[in-house]
Amino acid sequence: xxxxxxxxxxxxxxxxxxxxxxxxxxxxxxxxxxxxxxxxxxxxxxxxxxxxxxxxxxxxxxxxxxxxxxxxxxxxxxxxxxxxxxxxxxxxxxxxxxxxxxxxxxxxxxxxxxxxxxxxxxxxxxxxxxxxxxxxxxxxxxxxxxxxxxxxxxxxxxxxxxxxxxxxxxxxxx
Amino acid sequence: xxxxxxxxxxxxxxxxxxxxxxxxxxxxxxxxxxxxxxxxxxxxxxxxxxxxxxxxxxxxxxxxxxxxxxxxxxxxxxxxxxxxxxxxxxxxxxxxxxxxxxxxxxxxxxxxxxxxxxxxxxxxxxxxxxxxxxxxxxxxxxxxxxxxxxxxxxxxxxxxxxxxxxxxxxxxxx
Numbered sequence: 207x208x209x210x211x212x213x214x215x216x217x218x219x220x221x222x223x224x225x226x227x228x229x230x231x232x233x234x235x236x237x238x239x240x241x242x243x244x245x246x247x248x249x250x251x252x253x254x255x256x257x258x259x260x261x262x263x264x265x266x267x268x269x270x271x272x273x274x275x276x277x278x279x280x281x282x283x284x285x286x287x288x289x290x291x292x293x294x295x296x297x298x299x300x301x302x303x304x305x306x307x308x309x310x311x312x313x314x315x316x317x318x319x320x321x322x323x324x325x326x327x328x329x330x331x332x333x334x335x336x337x338x339x340x341x342x343x344x345x346x347x348x349x350x351x352x353x354x355x356x357x358x359x360x361x362x363x364x365x366x367x368x369x370x371x372x373x374x375x376x377x378x379x380x
Numbered sequence: 381x382x383x384x385x386x387x388x389x390x391x392x393x394x395x396x397x398x399x400x401x402x403x404x405x406x407x408x409x410x411x412x413x414x415x416x417x418x419x420x421x422x423x424x425x426x427x428x429x430x431x432x433x434x435x436x437x438x439x440x441x442x443x444x445x446x447x448x449x450x451x452x453x454x455x456x457x458x459x460x461x462x463x464x465x466x467x468x469x470x471x472x473x474x475x476x477x478x479x480x481x482x483x484x485x486x487x488x489x490x491x492x493x494x495x496x497x498x499x500x501x502x503x504x505x506x507x508x509x510x511x512x513x514x515x516x517x518x519x520x521x522x523x524x525x526x527x528x529x530x531x532x533x534x535x536x537x538x539x540x541x542x543x544x545x546x547x548x549x550x551x552x553x554x
Contacts, residue, residue, distance in 0.1 A: 267483060269493055275515040275537030275553060276545045277493060279481075283547045290546035307453075309441060309531070315489045317519050317531040319443055319451060330544040341449040343533035345491050345519050357483070357491040359517040359533040363449030370504040371450045372464035373457045379449060 224249045226303035226320075233310040240353040241308055241318055241346050248355070253300050255292045261285040264355050265347055271359040273340070284358075299327045301340070304380070314348040315356070321363075321379065339363035339379040398423045400477035400494075407484040414527040415482055415492055415520050422529070423496075427474050429466045435459040438529050439521055445533040447514070458532075473501045475514070478554070488522040489530070495537075495553065513537035513553040 224246045230238045244263050251260035261281060270278045270287070278284045302323045310316045320342040327335050342360035346353045363379035371377055398420045404412045418437050425434035435455060444452045444461070452458045476497045484490045494516040501509050516534035520527045537553035545551055 269481075269483070269491070269517075271493065271515050271517055271533075271535060273535065274541035275513065275535040276542065276547070277495075277515060277550050277553075278547050279549070287546045307443075309443070311489045311519070311521055311530060312486050315485045317443070319445065319531070321451075329541065331540050333540075339449065341445050341451060341533075343443075343445055343517060343519075343531060345485070345517075345531075347485055356485060357493070357517060357519075359445075359515075359535065361445060361447065361449040361533065361535055366505050366507075367448035367503065368450065372461045373450070373452050375453070376451050379451075 224303050226306055228306040228308070230308035230310065230316075233308055233316060237310060237313075237316065237348075237353070238308060240348070240351075241316060242306070244346070244353045244355065245303060245306060245318070245320070245344075249301060249303050252296070255297065257285060257289045257292060260288055265349060268355055269357045273360055273362050294330055295327055299325045301325070304339075308346075316346045316353075318344045318346055320344060324362075335362070338365075341379070398477045400480055402480040402482070404482035404484065404490075407482055407490060411484060411487075411490065411522075411527070412482060414522070414525075415490060416480070418520070418527045418529070419477060419480060419492070419494065419518075423475060423477050426470070429471065431459060431463045431466055434462055439523060442529055443531045447534055447536050468504055469501055473499045475499070478513075482520075490520045490527075492518045492520055494518060498536075509536070512539075515553070 228242050248263045264281045264284055266281050268281045268284050270284045278287045304321045306318050306320045308316050308318045322340040324338050324340045326337045340360055341363055344355050345357040347356035368378050402416045422437045438455045440455050442455045442458050444458045452461045478495045480492050480494045482490050482492045496514040498512050498514045500511045514534055515537055518529050519531040521530035542552050
């Protein structure tokens with residue numbers, strides 16, 4: 207028979223919520239929960255390579271700047287680019303949100319700064335990327351009853367550079 | 381005597397406005413002009429290494445994620461980090477905004493996606509960075525009569541990766 211603690215652990219593994227610390231200094235719980243739901247969906251869509259579900263987390267006018275500075279204008283292009291990269295670069299490459307720090311700008315716009323763990327992958331130009339931390343700035347917009355990604359930019363946290371951060375609270379990206 | 385065309389060219393060089401294409405599909409001219417003023421100031425502050433003037437373009441709660449994924453929380457830390465890097469990395473390293481594409485989210489919040497030319501520099505960990513394009517997502521917030529930078533993330537456009545962009549309108553970052 208499973209022990210109580212095993213059952214609790216299994217339940218945690220099966221929860222639809224991501225295992226990240228999600229905080230906001232100035233938003234009500236309802237907004238934080240709404241943003242958390244969208245980011246949980248985003249993580250799940252990535253890890254199951256479900257491009258349709260990924261797209262459902264994006265606003266129609268969503269723009270995206272990726273880790274190598276490519277700019278994708280509008281949801282259709284953002285989805286197309288992710289679909290290609292799910293196929294040729296990120297197949298079976300999991301990501302896991304670690305921390306999400308949210309600041310509300312208005313009742314309908316907030317910025318979430320996220321830190322994610324990414325597994326190793328190989329880029330289309332043949333370079334091997336080791337497992338890394340990824341940092342992402344998401345401008346979130348409330349449309350109807352859902353918080354959607356209105357604009358995104360992300361970056362690979364460079365472990366060689368981090369010790370030179372002039373700000374002492376972030377010397378390793380964790 | 382200077383020809384008329386020479387005088388016009390000299391005047392253009394001396395204009396306080398940056399020489400960038402600034403566009404928005406959904407904001408009124410007054411908002412675009414306000415954001416353009418702030419970004420003109422930002423470019424000027426960078427190129428004159430005027431850290432106080434740089435800080436005046438930032439909202440008090442401004443967060444920044446830089447090209448190597450460092451996260452700086454709040455204007456005080458963003459200014460401190462830039463002050464250090466002005467001194468040890470970016471002294472005499474000019475930047476020039478090329479394009480700014482702005483989307484308004486509300487009357488008081490907009491996202492500006494900027495492409496800048498950066499001159500070559502050497503990083504604190506000893507790597508030589510050639511001249512490059514930089515891409516920057518700025519969430520701008522209207523405070524009183526000024527548009528300030530509320531959140532920023534930027535990246536170096538990687539010329540090796542760009543030809544592999546699945547979206548055809550941005551194969552070189554220009």
